[in-house]
Amino acid sequence: EAGVVQSPRYKIIEKKQPVAFWCNPISGHNTLYWYLQNLGQGPELLIRYENEEAVDDSQLPKDRFSAERLKGVDSTLKIQPAELGDSAVYLCASSQSRGGLANNEQFFGPGTRLTVL
Amino acid sequence: QKEVEQDPGPLSVPEGAIVSLNCTYSNSAFQYFMWYRQYSRKGPELLMYTYSSGNKEDGRFTAQVDKSSKYISLFIRDSQPSDSATYLCAMSLGGYQKVTFGTGTKLQVIP
Numbered sequence: 001e002a003g004v005v006q007s008p009r010y011k012i013i014e015k016k017q018p019v020a021f022w023c024n025p026i027s028g029h030n031t032l033y034w035y036l037q038n039l040g041q042g043p044e045l046l047i048r049y050e051n052e053e054a055v056d057d058s059q060l061p062k063d064r065f066s067a068e069r070l071k072g073v074d075s076t077l078k079i080q081p082a083e084l085g086d087s088a089v090y091l092c093a094s095s096q097s098r099g100g101l102a103n104n105e106q107f108f109g110p111g112t113r114l115t116v117l
Numbered sequence: 118q119k120e121v122e123q124d125p126g127p128l129s130v131p132e133g134a135i136v137s138l139n140c141t142y143s144n145s146a147f148q149y150f151m152w153y154r155q156y157s158r159k160g161p162e163l164l165m166y167t168y169s170s171g172n173k174e175d176g177r178f179t180a181q182v183d184k185s186s187k188y189i190s191l192f193i194r195d196s197q198p199s200d201s202a203t204y205l206c207a208m209s210l211g212g213y214q215k216v217t218f219g220t221g222t223k224l225q226v227i228p
Binding site: 091 | 123158159163207215218219220221
């Protein structure tokens with residue numbers, strides 16, 4: 001079974017430029033998460049999707065960040081314009097979110113490491 | 118004060134040692150407690166989860182939760198060089214819908 005796929009793996013941009021990250025979840029997983037992980041920190045939730053619907057985006061800085069999950073499968077996270085403080089790893093995760101706790105295990109992708117110069 | 122506190126390490130131990138990793142938390146409503154392992158340049162992977170207080174064992178790994186003290190632990194027996202990674206504690210109010218992570222403890226097992 002293929003895992004969560006993210007691209008690109010690495011991205012270097014100059015501040016004020018736009019950037020987009022793509023995530024393909026595990027087949028059949030209806031819940032998709034985007035996390036931000038700063039160096040030496042744990043992941044912090046940015047947004048959670050249940051199918052096509054963003055059910056928790058309270059931590060997403062909406063002035064510059066946007067996300068979409070068309071057709072309830074792939075998702076894209078965008079930053080426009082990027083700032084120096086956005087340098088971090090952006091992780092995507094997916095889960096089935098049905099049944100008991102064991103079915104809700106989140107599977108993480110390898111992340112996209114963003115560097116803003 | 119952060120909801121979840123975890124010593125960032127690094128923790129360096131010889132191969133075969135028993136490793137103890139710990140977290141404290143402030144929100145007494147947390148019900149589900151998890152440990153993730155994250156290798157360098159990889160995403161976190163779930164090692165173990167427990168519900169409420171008690172112990173859970175899986176091979177060389179034992180997870181322990183003490184809700185009265187708001188303290189959780191992960192013990193690794195007979196540590197191996199392949200255990201070298203960052204270990205993140207995590208907890209949730211319900212299931213996996215919203216998970217709060219610790220900062221992670223970097224572990225190095227020396228052959």
